[in-house]
Amino acid sequence: MWKDEVKAARKAAGLTQAKMNQIMKVPMRTIQSWEAGDRIPPEYVQILVLEKLEQIKNE
Template structure:
């Protein structure tokens, strides 16, 4: 079982990539990253959706890997979450 670790705006993400196609890896990477960012925020999907002003259904599709968000959107969300966490400390 092969895993991949990477960092998005200071938030560590680890995904399992064994047996997946390149497209499957990208979908999985983005979905896991988005979920990790949301969990790092301490919010559930509904709270996160309202906080970001993104439709709940869209966020659900991203998190489940049914749709892939653009990389820049993922980075912007991670940046916002990381900065809010820093302010709370």
């Protein structure tokens, strides 16, 4: 489920929601909505976000 994946990936990358906002330029409210399960982005956005978080984790 997207909300669980994005939250786990963000935490694995060592980011707070605020830091993810700063680095990825995703609005805070959007990140909060994703993690609450209120909004689900298109699949291509999900892939790009998870790839970027994985890249940050591995840096």
